[in-house]
Ligand code: ADP
């Protein structure tokens with residue numbers, strides 16, 4: 138084989154199996170890991186660097202810190218402690234000894250070491266009989282690789298058990314990457330022209346790939362990382378720019394007059410709009426008056442008053458004789474919107490309908506025919522709106538609530554029911570700016586960052602289960618004063634029987650014992666809709682004093698008289714969800730309280746609950762959430778499959794995101810279809826990166 142390979146020209150598209158030192162066995166493992174060719178191998182970036190400046194001597198380590206230590210293997214072998222067998226390896230450096238231990242499935246480790254091997258270990262320092270790390274990450278170093286002695290910065294790669302089994306951990310990876318760099322480095326073609334790189338102060342792709350794997354020094358490494366992050370963000374922003382461009386190219390309708398409906402609704406409001414609401418409304422009016430369709434997202438905390446803004450926008454469009462569709466992700470939320478729209482639109486006498494999955498066929502058919510005839514001016518619904526049977530006479534605007542909970546295809550399906558309708562999206566999940574640029578980056582974003590003036594900030598306290606008696610006493614006082622309470626239980630997975638038991642027992646205990654003298658209600662997602670509605674209505678009418686609920690209460694309930702929310706097992710909720718739950722209280726003018734019951738003591742749980750205690754600012758909370766969970770987890774990965782970051786970091790890369798956004802949007806404004814010669818390679822690369830998104834953009 139090695140004789141044959143010399144005839145191959147190795148390049149980025151060469152199958153990984155044919156790279157010298159790989160072969161079928163390692164190649165198979167790499168492919169299962171997602172590395173199919175040499176280019177993908179070179180884009181498998183180091184997870185960490187061993188740099189002599191971040192390596193600690195054993196003498197210097199502190200208990201609890203994470204440290205990298207370089208030393209030599211002194212001894213190793215199986216050990217027996219009580220009933221447990223484990224593997225132990227001791228290493229020493231010039232200042233002392235450190236023990237590393239592995240428990241449980243340890244067969245893979247027993248033949249990894251030889252006495253005298255140079256080794257780098259990384260992990261959290263503990264102290265038993267001496268300094269110790271349990272399950273460290275480790276990297277055996279070659280002769281001359283030891284960064285302390287050579288002054289080199291050494292790359293360490295992410296790996297898996299399957300890759301380790303074929304010798305592809307740190308050292309093994311470094312070797313094949315070295316081969317790849319030597320064989321192909323001359324051929325790596327850059328999609329950015331030299332002029333572009335000059336302007337943006339970027340290394341060439343070739344240099345960046347070389348330096349990210351084998352840095353000469355710290356500044357080169359920094360530049361390499363900058364270039365590679367730049368690439369990922371740039372193409373993502375280019376996608377956003379092209380998507381926006383594709384939408385704005387459509388010529389829509391002009392809705393230039395405020396119209397009678399909007400004025401009637403406006404006049405009948407029993408509150409004054411906040412400045413933030415007024416500003417957003419102005420932006421919307423000017424969008425509507427332009428020919429290209431509106432493409433705007435309103436981001437604002439729960440209770441910030443997005444609904445009335447959406448209502449007024451809808452009224453403008455309806456005044457011009459067009460229809461409006463409001464789509465919400467759940468039936469409860471659709472029903473809530475339906476009743477808000479009904480209420481706000483009463484003075485204008487607009488004809489409004491509801492369309493959701495569990496309506497009777499006759500009912501749906503009636504809505505279908507009245508939408509087609511134009512009799513219905515505004516329809517609120519769920520995914521039911523995008524069914525085939527739904528036809529509009531003239532759909533002028535769509536309003537999508539919690540838009541990130543719909544896929545792009547679903548939003549597109551609704552848009553396609555009109556002729557370039559105006560698009561207004563709403564979200565109460567305030568996300569960090571940097572991520573907003575990526576997830577909603579093709580839209581114009583308006584922010585409502587001000588709550589109506591009559592609200593008092595909610596007081597939040599974390600308590601241990603042992604203190605529940607005090608909490609219950611406090612709730613009784615509130616209920617005696619005429620207020621209402623929520624008690625929430627987490628249902629993480631609907632199939633988890635344990636969770637259901639928790640809320641069932643909780644309800645039983647509260648209704649029969651603790652609050653036996655009070656009116657206690659119960660709702661959960663598995664309940665018949667009718668029963669649930671009755672309970673909700675009873676709560677809204679102040680006939681229930683304490684409502685026990687699973688997270689179905691997250692959306693769709695707006696009760697100004699509710700002042701206490703107790704969240705059981707609060708540590709099991711994510712920050713964004715806690716924030717949204719808490720938003721169900723504090724909606725009236727009385728002081729409200731949120732009690733977070735803490736059952737777990739993990740540092741993450743403690744941290745999350747501290748954040749909730751310290752702020753009610755949705756942006757701060759979402760920033761933290763992003764840090765804790767990463768962008769993939771933030772909303773669930775389904776809708777955001779296009780964010781495939783290998784090196785980009787949406788928390789830290791704010792300045793790069795802004796820079797690439799500016800550059801990408803400029804490029805598309807100047808050359809909307811990327812037809813200029815100097816953009817050909819960028820266009821090619823874009824199409825390669827985003828093959829599955831091409832239907833949403835307009836380049837050939
Ligand atoms: P969001 O949809 O942003 O969560 P809503 O639109 O449901 O918030 O508004 C919450 C409540 O506040 C509603 O009862 C609404 O009528 C009321 N509201 C909206 N704007 C104002 C305002 N400027 N002043 C007082 N109350 C308001």
Ligand code: MG
Pocket residue numbers: 440444
């Ligand atoms: Mg709302």
